[in-house]
Structure formats: structure tokens, C-alpha cells
Amino acid sequence: MSTELTRIIELFQLPFMQRALLGGILTGLMGGMLGSFTILRQLSFFSDALGHSALLGISIGLLIGINPSVVLLPFAVCFALGVTYLLERTRLWTDALLNIIYSSSLAIAIITLSFVGQYKGGLNNLLFGDILAVRELDLIFSAVLLLVCIVFIGLTLRTQMLLTLHEPLAIARGVSVFLHRTAFIVLLSLVVGISIKAIGVLLVSAFVVIPACAARLLSRTFTNYVVLSAGLGALSAVIGMVVSAAFNLPSGPSIVATQLTIFLTAMALPRLRVLGQG
Amino acid sequence: MKEVVLAVEQLTVYRETYAAVQDVSFELEAGTDTAIVGPNGAGKSTLVQAILGILPRQAGDVFILGQPLSRRGFLTPAIRQQIAYLPQNFLFDRRIPITVEELVGLGWDKLGFQVPWANRRKRRYAIREALARVDAAHLSHQLISGLSGGETKRVLLAYCLVHPRRLLLLDEAPAGLDVRGESEFYQLLYQLKREQGWAILQISHDLDMVRRNCDRVLCLNRTLLCQGIPEVALSPDNLSAAYGSEFVRYRHQH
Ligand SMILES: Nc1ncnc2c1ncn2[C@@H]1O[C@H](COP(=O)(O)OP(=O)(O)OP(=O)(O)O)[C@@H](O)[C@H]1O
Ligand SMILES: [Mg+2]
Numbered sequence: 001m002s003t004e005l006t007r008i009i010e011l012f013q014l015p016f017m018q019r020a021l022l023g024g025i026l027t028g029l030m031g032g033m034l035g036s037f038t039i040l041r042q043l044s045f046f047s048d049a050l051g052h053s054a055l056l057g058i059s060i061g062l063l064i065g066i067n068p069s070v071v072l073l074p075f076a077v078c079f080a081l082g083v084t085y086l087l088e089r090t091r092l093w094t095d096a097l098l099n100i101i102y103s104s105s106l107a108i109a110i111i112t113l114s115f116v117g118q119y120k121g122g123l124n125n126l127l128f129g130d131i132l133a134v135r136e137l138d139l140i141f142s143a144v145l146l147l148v149c150i151v152f153i154g155l156t157l158r159t160q161m162l163l164t165l166h167e168p169l170a171i172a173r174g175v176s177v178f179l180h181r182t183a184f185i186v187l188l189s190l191v192v193g194i195s196i197k198a199i200g201v202l203l204v205s206a207f208v209v210i211p212a213c214a215a216r217l218l219s220r221t222f223t224n225y226v227v228l229s230a231g232l233g234a235l236s237a238v239i240g241m242v243v244s245a246a247f248n249l250p251s252g253p254s255i256v257a258t259q260l261t262i263f264l265t266a267m268a269l270p271r272l273r274v275l276g277q278g
Numbered sequence: 279m280k281e282v283v284l285a286v287e288q289l290t291v292y293r294e295t296y297a298a299v300q301d302v303s304f305e306l307e308a309g310t311d312t313a314i315v316g317p318n319g320a321g322k323s324t325l326v327q328a329i330l331g332i333l334p335r336q337a338g339d340v341f342i343l344g345q346p347l348s349r350r351g352f353l354t355p356a357i358r359q360q361i362a363y364l365p366q367n368f369l370f371d372r373r374i375p376i377t378v379e380e381l382v383g384l385g386w387d388k389l390g391f392q393v394p395w396a397n398r399r400k401r402r403y404a405i406r407e408a409l410a411r412v413d414a415a416h417l418s419h420q421l422i423s424g425l426s427g428g429e430t431k432r433v434l435l436a437y438c439l440v441h442p443r444r445l446l447l448l449d450e451a452p453a454g455l456d457v458r459g460e461s462e463f464y465q466l467l468y469q470l471k472r473e474q475g476w477a478i479l480q481i482s483h484d485l486d487m488v489r490r491n492c493d494r495v496l497c498l499n500r501t502l503l504c505q506g507i508p509e510v511a512l513s514p515d516n517l518s519a520a521y522g523s524e525f526v527r528y529r530h531q532h
Contacts, residue, residue, distance in 0.1 A: 040374050155391040162384050165370050171351065172330045172447075173389050174358035220421065222376045223394070 004246065011245045016132055020198075023134040024237030024255060026142040027195045030149050031207030032215070032233025034188050036226045037153075039212045040164050043188070045095055046083070048205035049102035050192050053079055055201045056105040058126060059112035069138075069197060076193030080185050129200030131241075131251040142194055149187060153226070156180070161222055199252040210259035211236060217266040236262055280307040282344075283445050283477035284329065289338035291321070291328040297336065298324040302502045308444065309471050311478040313488040315512075316498040317521055322481045323366050325498065326447050329479075330363055343444060359388050362438035366449035366481070368430060372423040378433050379418045382408055385437035408440040409433075411466065413459070427454045435463070439470075446470065448480040452487070464491045485512060 011017050038047055057075030061068040083101060087094055113123065125133075153160060162170040163180055171177060188208075195204050215229035240255030284306040291299040298321040306312055314322050327333040329340050331351025340347040345357050353361075362385065382405045409415045412432040417425065425433060431454050438446060446467075452460045464487065470476040482488050488495060488508060495511035497503040497520040504516045 040371065154394060157394045158384055158387045158392075159389045161376065161380070162389070165374055165376060165381070165384075166365075166368065168327070168332050168365055169363065170389075171332045172358075172361065172363040174353060174355055175389055216373070216375060219375050220377070220419075222374075222380050225375050 008242060008245050016134075017241075017245065019134045019136065019139060020131045020251060021238065021241050022139055023142060023198050024131060024241050024251075025234045026139070026146050027191075027198060027207055028211070028233030028235070028237035028255075029230045030142070030146050030191045030233075031195065032211040032230035033149055033153060033226060034184075034191055035208035035212035035233070036215060036229035037160060037164060037184065038188060038208050039216070041184075042094075044205065044209045045098050046080075047188060047192055047208045049083070049098040050076060050080055050189055051196065051201045051204040052102040053105040053109075054193060054196050054204075055109040055126060056112070058196075058201075059109040059116065062116045063112055072196060073190060073193045076189040077186055080189035081182070084181070084185050125200070127200050127202050128250060129196065129198050129203065129252040131198040131255075134198050138194070138197065145190055145194060149191070152183065152187065157223070157226075160184075199255070203252050203256050206256045206259060207233060210256070210263050214259070214263040214266040217263075218269070232259075232262055280309065282306065283308050283342070284479065285339075285341040286329065287339045287341075289325070289328060289340065290336045291324050291333055292336045293321075293324060293333075298500065299328065299498075300501050302338075302498070304496055304502065304505055306445070306477045306479055308477050309475045310493045311467055311471050311480070311491065312494040312496060313492040313508075314479065314481045314496045314498055315483070315485060315488060315520065316503075320499045320520075322498055323449055326363070326449055326479070326481065330361070330447065355388055355390055359441065360444040361447070362441075362443045362445070363447045364431075364434050364438055364449060364451050368434060370422075374423070376422055377418070378409070378414070378420050378422055378425070379405055381422055381433060382418075382436045382440050385440040404440050405436075408436040411439060412436045413462065428456060428459060431455055432459065435466075439466075442474065443476060446476050446478045446480075448478065450481050450483065452482070452484070460487075467491070485517075488512070 012021065035047075038044060054072060054076055057071050057079070058068040060075070061071030083098070086101075087097060090097060159170070159175050159180065162173065163175060163177065167177055192204055192208070195207060199207060211232040212229045214232050215225050219225035219228050236258040237255050240258035241251060243249065243258065244251040244254035282305050286305070287303050289299060289302045290297055302325060314325065316322055324333060328335045329342075329347075331347055331353070334349075334351070342353060343357055343360060345353055347353055383401060385408075386401050386404050406415065406418070409418055412435045414429065414432045414436060417429060417433065422430065422433065431451065435451065452463045455463055467478055467480075468491070471478055480492075489512055492508060494506065495508050496505045497511055497516055499520050503519050504511050510516070
């Protein structure tokens with residue numbers, strides 16, 4: 001047991017592991033914080049669609065020979081704004097429309113990738129991410145983005161709350177719904193875009209949705225809920241990384257499995273408490 | 279001459295393709311309570327929402343405390359802070375975890391950029407005062423998803439009252455309050471207009487309450503049919519113009 005522990009500790013002394021851990025924490029914090037508003041505004045599926053469609057951005061980047069990491073962020077932002085515009089313009093159901101968008105962009109992405117011969121082996125990494133490939137520049141970018149999220153959400157917390165609760169009340173108080181909605185969508189797409197490299201297009205929305213849902217089950221006030229959601233995001237990243245190091249498991253899926261465990265615990269907690277009293 | 283808090287000039291508002299409010303003009307003075315009456319679908323809520331910039335207007339002008347409401351619904355934050363609005367239907371997602379205290383607190387802030395803990399003491403004091411005024415102090419730590427209809431109304435009223443305002447727009451506010459709540463509600467409005475000079479515009483279906491408590495009445499049915507003191511505006515002739523003559527005959531027989 002103790003040798004196992006030393007092995008894990010030694011593993012985390014390696015720079016790439018430290019970068020991975022830090023990257024996981026940053027992503028967990030950002031995903032959790034924005035996620036708390038995302039699920040209440042019923043944008044969960046939007047973040048999912050955004051993640052899947054990012055593959056299209058990556059494949060286009062590969063095809064025209066630009067580094068996918070460079071293409072990804074602008075693509076995610078443009079894509080998100082385009083989709084929001086479309087959602088407002090058509091009178092179709094949001095989830096149906098998002099489904100069309102994400103499955104078709106996934107299809108086009110895979111077709112595009114088939115033209116990029118040498119990348120076939122990397123598909124797995126695109127789908128499930130490679131948290132160990134996180135570079136210093138990615139970390140700096142994530143840290144800056146986290147700071148922007150904290151400042152923006154922190155300074156407009158009350159506005160965000162009112163907007164989430166009741167739009168007409170917010171407008172009556174002079175809140176510009178369009179500006180705030182756009183700012184939030186842009187932030188969310190940046191967070192999703194930046195996290196894709198580490199966690200992959202398939203799992204990225206878990207970081208936005210699962211910790212927030214767990215926090216919702218555990219909180220009694222709104223402010224606690226937002227903070228707890230970010231905290232659970234970071235916590236699950238740490239535990240997930242340690243578990244993945246200990247049992248030599250893929251890191252992204254280990255973190256998501258940890259998030260699930262936390263969520264299930266949060267669901268079971270009230271019942272356990274009742275059992276304890278009874 | 280009293281200060282004009284709200285001026286509406288030839289306001290026309292479309293819903294889909296037809297004018298739900300047409301060519302409506304009136305003024306509201308400080309320290310007065312004005313009621314809008316009219317049948318269902320008359321455009322009362324539409325009018326109030328257009329005044330606030332929630333709905334776009336087709337034509338006309340709205341001035342609040344002298345400042346024109348821009349076409350895109352903009353007013354300076356300082357003016358916005360002087361207005362409170364209580365909507366007819368407060369429909370919200372019950373899965374949102376927000377306590378009564380937090381909701382009332384949202385009414386206190388100016389909603390610009392600010393750190394969440396700014397003016398913490400003053401804020402908390404104002405919240406407690408407002409909740410006490412509507413007899414809802416005991417609810418402060420509850421989640422709003424667990425409130426009854428009447429309790430929700432009280433809490434929303436506290437949200438409106440938590441900061442001193444100049445203009446209060448109420449869309450069927452007392453509907454859903456119990457007997458005691460209703461009389462306390464009118465008492466509260468009386469205090470607000472007399473002692474603090476608020477201008478109140480309230481939509482109501484309770485003509486007897488309007489007759490007893492309001493200073494002025496606007497009869498609306500798409501256009502403004504009459505306005506004036508309750509005795510005049512709610513005279514049988516005017517009522518039959520607004521609601522149809524059948525209704526007035528019925529009221530007078532009972
Ligand atoms: N969301 C909406 N979309 C389209 N038309 C609407 C909408 N809400 C109301 N209307 C229409 O606008 C007109 C005015 O409605 P409004 O809600 O202003 O009436 P009201 O006087 O407030 O009625 P009530 O006494 O029932 O509250 C109605 O004819 C209604 O059909
Ligand atoms: Mg109405």
C-alpha cells in the first residue's frame with residue numbers, strides 16, 4: 001500500500017503530471033462555475049452540442065494545415081454565436097435543432113478527417129482527450145480565462161441571478177438581456193473550447209453539467225450553489241487524476257466517473273440522513 | 279403643480295400583428311395612486327410592459343422622471359433604480375435554488391458591476407425591513423420554490439419595496455392575497471404614496487377596492503376610454519363603454 005502511495009507521489013512530481021493536475025483543476029473550476037448557470041438556463045444540451053461540433057473545427061484546421069488548438073477557440077465562439085442566432089430565428093424546438101447541428105457537424109468532421117490520412121490514429125485523443133498533453137501555454141490560457149470568468153460572474157452575480165430567474169423582471173431593472181446572453185455564451189464556448197484538448201469532445205460537457213447538478217442537490221442558497229459547483233468541479237478533477245494515476249486508467253474518463261460518484265452521493269445523501277435518524 | 283413621474287404620449291403597442299394598445303396618453307404625478315381597469319385581454323399588461331421597455335412599442339413616447347425611454351428600452355441605471363415592477367404572472371423554474379432573502383436582495387442592487395459583498399450591512403438591513411413590512415419575515419430563509427401563491431406575492435412586493443423608489447407598477451398585485459393581506463396591502467400603498475411620495479400605477483379587477491383606494495382611474499380597452507377620479511371614471515356610462523352594457527346592468531341589480 002505504502003509503495004503504491006509513493007508511486008503516486010512520485011508520479012505527481014513529474015512536470016507533465018503536475019500540468020495535467022493543474023489543467024484539470026482549472027477546467028473543473030471554470031466548468032463548475034459556468035455550469036451552475038448553464039443547467040439553470042437549460043443550456044446543458046447546448047454545451048454538449050458545442051463540444052461535439054468542435055470536432056468539425058479541429059478537422060478543418062487539420063485539413064488546411066493550421067494547428068487545431070489555434071482554430072478551436074475562434075471556431076467555438078463563432079459556432080456558438082451562430083447557433084444562438086439560429087435558435088432565436090427559427091421556431092423549432094431547441095433540442096431538436098441542436099441535435100441536427102451537432103450530428104451533422106460530427107458527420108462532416110469525420111468525413112473531413114478521412115481526408116487527413118495521418119491523423120486517423122489521433123481520433124481517440126480527439127474524442128476522449130489527452131490530459132497529459134496539456135502544455136504550459138494551455139495552462140496560462142486556462143488561468144486567464146478562469147480569472148475572466150470569476151471577475152465577470154462575480155461582478156454581475158446579481159444580474160445573472162435575476163436573468164436566470166425571470167427575464168422580464170431583469171429587463172424592468174434595465175438589464176440588457178442580449179448583451180448578457182451573448183457574453184455568457186461566448187464565455188461558455190471559450191471554456192468548452194479550451195477544455196477539449198484535455199478531455200475530448202465527447203466528455204467535455206460532463207464538466208459543465210455533472211458538478212453543477214450535484215451542487216444543486218446539496219445547496220440551499222444560490223450563492224452557495226455557484227461556489228459549491230465550482231468546488232466540486234475542482235475536487236472531482238483532483239480525485240479523478242489521483243485515481244487515474246493509481247490504477248493507470250485514462251484520466252478524462254476517470255474524472256467524469258468521479259463526478260458521477262459525487263453526483264450519486266449527493267442524490268443519496270438525504271436518504272442516508274433519513275435512515276440515520278430513523 | 280406636482281412633479282410628473284410618468285408621462286405616456288400616444289403610445290401604440292403591437293402584439294403579433296394587431297394593436298393591443300392604441301394611442302394611449304396619460305400622466306402620473308408623485309404621491310398618487312392610479313388604477314388601470316378593463317376587461318381581460320384589454321391590453322393592460324401590455325401597456326405596463328411597454329412602459330418598462332419589456333415590450334417594444336410601435337409609436338409614441340414614454341418619459342419616466344423626465345427621461346425618455348429609448349426605442350430599444352434604455353433608461354439610465356439611476357432612473358431604473360427608481361422603478362419597481364410586480365408582474366402579473368411570476369412564472370419561474372422551481373428548480374432554481376434561490377431563497378426569499380436572496381430574491382428580495384436582488385431588488386436592492388443597482389445591477390451594474392459590483393462585488394457581491396458590497397454594502398453588506400445596509401443591504402441585509404433593508405431586506406429585513408422590507409420583509410417585515412409585508413409580514414413575511416418568517417419566510418426569509420426559505421427557498422422561493424416552496425412558497426404558496428400569496429406568499430410569493432408578498433415576497434415580490436418586498437422585492438419592490440426594498441429600495442426607495444419613485445414609481446411602482448403593479449400588475450394585479452393583490453390578487454391571491456388573503457383578506458388581511460389585501461387590506462394591509464392597500465394600507466401599505468397609502469403610506470408609500472403619502473409619506474414617501476411614490477407614484478403608483480396598478481392594474482386591478484376589483485372595482486370596489488379601486489373606488490375606495492385609488493386617486494385616479496384609467497379605463498382601458500385597447501384605447502383609453504376614460505380617465506379621471508373614480509366617481510367619474512367608474513360611472514355606469516363609462517363602465518358600460520369599457521365592459522359592455524350587460525355587465526353594468528348586472529352590477530346594479532346586485
Ligand atoms: N405573449 C403574447 N403573445 C401574443 N399575444 C399576446 C401575448 N400576451 C397577450 N397577448 C394578446 O395581447 C392582448 C392584450 O393582452 P394583455 O395581457 O395586455 O391583456 P390584459 O388587459 O392584461 O388582460 P388580463 O386582465 O387578462 O390580464 C390580448 O388580446 C392577448 O391576446
Ligand atoms: Mg394582464
